Amino acid sequence: MHNSKPFFLYSFLSQRRRFLQCVLCIAFVILLCGTKAFAQGNYEIQVYGAATVEPKSTMLELHSNFTAEGQVYTVDGVYPTNHQLHETIEITQGITNWSEIGFYIFTSAQNGHGVQWVGDHIRPRVRVPDSWHWPFGASLSMEIGYQRAVYSPDTWTWEIRPIFDKAIDRWYFAVNPALERTLHGPDVSQGLGFAPAVKIGYDFTKVVSGGIEYYADYGRLGSFDSLHEQQQQIFAVTDLNVSPKWELNFGVGIGPTAATDHLIFKAIVGRHFTWGKQSPVD
Amino acid sequence: MGALTKADYSLDIAPYSLEVSPHHVIRTIAYNGQVPGPLLRFQEDRLVTVAVANHTDNNEVVHWHGLFLPSDVDGATEEGTPPIPPRGQAHYTFRPRPSGFRWYHTHTFAGGDLKKGLYTGQFGFLLIEPRENRARYDQEVFLALHDWKASLLGNPDGSMDPVYEVSTINGRMLGHGEPLRVKTGQRVLLHILNSSATEVHWITLAGHQFRVIGLDGNPVPQPKSVSMLRLSPAERVSTLVEMNNPGVWTMGEVRKHIMAAGMGIVVEYANNNGKPRWQQPESLEWNYLDFAAVDPAPSFESSVTEIPLVFESKFAGHGAMDRWTINGKSFPDTDVVTLHRGQRYRLLFKNRSTNDHPVHLHRHIFELRRFSGLPETHGIFKDTVLVESGKQVDVEFTANDPGLTLFHCHQQNHMDEGFMMLFRYA
Numbered sequence: 001m002h003n004s005k006p007f008f009l010y011s012f013l014s015q016r017r018r019f020l021q022c023v024l025c026i027a028f029v030i031l032l033c034g035t036k037a038f039a040q041g042n043y044e045i046q047v048y049g050a051a052t053v054e055p056k057s058t059m060l061e062l063h064s065n066f067t068a069e070g071q072v073y074t075v076d077g078v079y080p081t082n083h084q085l086h087e088t089i090e091i092t093q094g095i096t097n098w099s100e101i102g103f104y105i106f107t108s109a110q111n112g113h114g115v116q117w118v119g120d121h122i123r124p125r126v127r128v129p130d131s132w133h134w135p136f137g138a139s140l141s142m143e144i145g146y147q148r149a150v151y152s153p154d155t156w157t158w159e160i161r162p163i164f165d166k167a168i169d170r171w172y173f174a175v176n177p178a179l180e181r182t183l184h185g186p187d188v189s190q191g192l193g194f195a196p197a198v199k200i201g202y203d204f205t206k207v208v209s210g211g212i213e214y215y216a217d218y219g220r221l222g223s224f225d226s227l228h229e230q231q232q233q234i235f236a237v238t239d240l241n242v243s244p245k246w247e248l249n250f251g252v253g254i255g256p257t258a259a260t261d262h263l264i265f266k267a268i269v270g271r272h273f274t275w276g277k278q279s280p281v282d
Numbered sequence: 283m284g285a286l287t288k289a290d291y292s293l294d295i296a297p298y299s300l301e302v303s304p305h306h307v308i309r310t311i312a313y314n315g316q317v318p319g320p321l322l323r324f325q326e327d328r329l330v331t332v333a334v335a336n337h338t339d340n341n342e343v344v345h346w347h348g349l350f351l352p353s354d355v356d357g358a359t360e361e362g363t364p365p366i367p368p369r370g371q372a373h374y375t376f377r378p379r380p381s382g383f384r385w386y387h388t389h390t391f392a393g394g395d396l397k398k399g400l401y402t403g404q405f406g407f408l409l410i411e412p413r414e415n416r417a418r419y420d421q422e423v424f425l426a427l428h429d430w431k432a433s434l435l436g437n438p439d440g441s442m443d444p445v446y447e448v449s450t451i452n453g454r455m456l457g458h459g460e461p462l463r464v465k466t467g468q469r470v471l472l473h474i475l476n477s478s479a480t481e482v483h484w485i486t487l488a489g490h491q492f493r494v495i496g497l498d499g500n501p502v503p504q505p506k507s508v509s510m511l512r513l514s515p516a517e518r519v520s521t522l523v524e525m526n527n528p529g530v531w532t533m534g535e536v537r538k539h540i541m542a543a544g545m546g547i548v549v550e551y552a553n554n555n556g557k558p559r560w561q562q563p564e565s566l567e568w569n570y571l572d573f574a575a576v577d578p579a580p581s582f583e584s585s586v587t588e589i590p591l592v593f594e595s596k597f598a599g600h601g602a603m604d605r606w607t608i609n610g611k612s613f614p615d616t617d618v619v620t621l622h623r624g625q626r627y628r629l630l631f632k633n634r635s636t637n638d639h640p641v642h643l644h645r646h647i648f649e650l651r652r653f654s655g656l657p658e659t660h661g662i663f664k665d666t667v668l669v670e671s672g673k674q675v676d677v678e679f680t681a682n683d684p685g686l687t688l689f690h691c692h693q694q695n696h697m698d699e700g701f702m703m704l705f706r707y708a
Binding site: 166168169170172203205206209241244279281282 | 537565
């Protein structure tokens with residue numbers, strides 16, 4: 001079951017390269033700040049599936065993401081991402097058999113900055129009920145939240161994420177064409193950004209699935225950034241379906257564009273809890 | 283199957299729109315434009331011919347479930363019964379036996395099309411009248427439990443299974459069919475059939491008890507009153523109900539979501555009216571052994587030949603239904619086991635999967651002999667038994683009806699995905 005909920009906290013990345021490129025990079029970022037100031041934010045890296053958490057049950061997830069190769073300089077007051085370890089706690093409560101609400105606590109750990117609280121988000125989500133008999137899974141997520149300016153110049157952001165997925169035999173496909181908007185911060189006047197995510201998975205066995213996850217931020221709708229400035233990341237991932245109670249996802253990702261952190265390791269460990277007496281006649 | 287014999291009964295297989303409620307019309311395939319099909323009453327061992335006309339675009343075949351019939355009329359193409367081609371006809375001529383509550387139904391492949399095979403309305407009651415009536419009753423009622431509008435949904439164990447939007451008794455959702463009208467003091471004989479393609483059902487009648495007198499149409503050695511019945515797909519229960527609690531009551535599925543999907547019927551005493559009363563049970567209760575013979579079961583005899591049958595699933599992806607195996611092989615590659623006429627056999631059903639399986643043996647009746655961890659039992663004769671996940675059930679039968687004999691799980695999706703095998707006679 002693919003019932004998790006990824007998102008990219010912010011989209012645009014400042015770039016990181018070698019020392020000789022740094023001055024140019026800083027100048028580039030400063031230039032961009034006038035038009036687009038999304039910050040690096042690999043706090044929850046996950047392509048959402050359409051399923052929601054059942055009522056009377058809770059999914060508790062820990063997202064651990066380590067940027068092995070990222071931005072090394074403080075840019076415009078935003079901490080560098082290089083060697084940041086992001087730990088995100090996600091708590092999702094099922095409301096009905098077609099709705100849930102999620103809550104996030106973002107943290108960051110890094111040499112020189114210690115363990116820091118980054119921000120919180122809240123995310124209600126509804127899905128198309130099974131009784132509608134759609135030929136694919138579909139849901140809609142809305143996410144709003146705050147993050148500290150030292151981790152993102154845009155402190156209040158909003159995201160709407162349509163989610164579509166489909167399992168066919170051993171294959172699994174998910175698409176999240178997300179739209180993002182800044183509510184407070186330098187990008188407040190920039191309108192909607194387009195940040196799609198895609199997953200293709202294959203069941204090697206009942207327990208072990210492998211696949212590719214793709215995350216991107218193309219920039220403002222109607223005026224996409226050049227490829228060089230876009231965020232583009234590809235992860236090789238594995239999902240371990242050891243039990244309906246557990247969700248395990250591990251991956252390693254590369255960012256080939258200049259605006260992307262270049263090497264990230266991610267892990268998701270989730271545990272499903274049910275509450276109240278489970279009656280056999282319900 | 284004779285082609286020229288004059289028919290005693292006829293069945294027309296044709297598309298049909300079933301109104302299960304004013305808000306739900308189900309387009310399906312049915313016998314004679316009704317769901318369930320017509321009640322057929324045959325005299326035991328008296329030759330009968332049924333003419334069947336197939337007005338659909340697919341091959342069809344009618345299986346006479348629970349009867350001792352030759353393979354060419356039993357109604358399974360795997361045994362050699364010829365299929366009825368689209369727009370074609372066939373005559374089934376046979377001597378029906380044994381007596382008891384049987385049924386007839388389609389025995390075709392559905393695969394991923396959840397509007398074919400047992401997902402349709404192709405089922406009906408079949409009563410083989412005994413030479414003497416054993417049961418004393420004032421009214422005899424036939425009830426069929428069925429599920430409709432299936433779709434595939436991922437389940438927690440990783441594969442996909444059918445789930446249903448609508449559930450009915452005798453083709454009607456609760457509150458939308460004629461009530462079962464009774465009188466105070468009556469003994470009502472209920473013949474209940476689970477014709478669902480895949481679902482087990484638990485049934486209760488608020489304010490009353492069921493006195494179970496027969497399982498799969500065969501008398502039980504120890505009739506007993508219970509508050510709830512469990513019927514897996516293809517199982518039947520014959521039960522007497524003493525109508526001694528006047529009022530208007532609901533009989534229906536114990537599980538709330540299936541009752542909400544429509545599986546219920548109103549039981550109305552004469553001169554009573556008002557809203558039907560329902561008493562919600564809080565647990566699911568059923569034990570075959572409640573009805574077993576009380577005298578000690580004979581111990582296992584060495585002359586009985588054991589045949590172990592191990593049921594396992596083979597993962598085919600989270601977006602697919604599992605494949606099923608018997609002793610490691612899926613039909614049509616399953617081993618054909620040779621039987622010797624007159625020999626007693628003990629089938630050891632070992633369910634190593636995470637699903638329960640209602641397994642059915644064609645053309646024979648078997649005796650329940652042992653359930654996992656329990657002592658030997660005897661006296662209950664059936665043609666279908668539910669083997670629970672992780673458990674073993676042993677049954678015995680005597681090979682006394684030569685011909686190819688099909689054995690399979692009666693869940694449509696399981697038999698379609700390989701859970702079948704054949705026995706042949708030497």
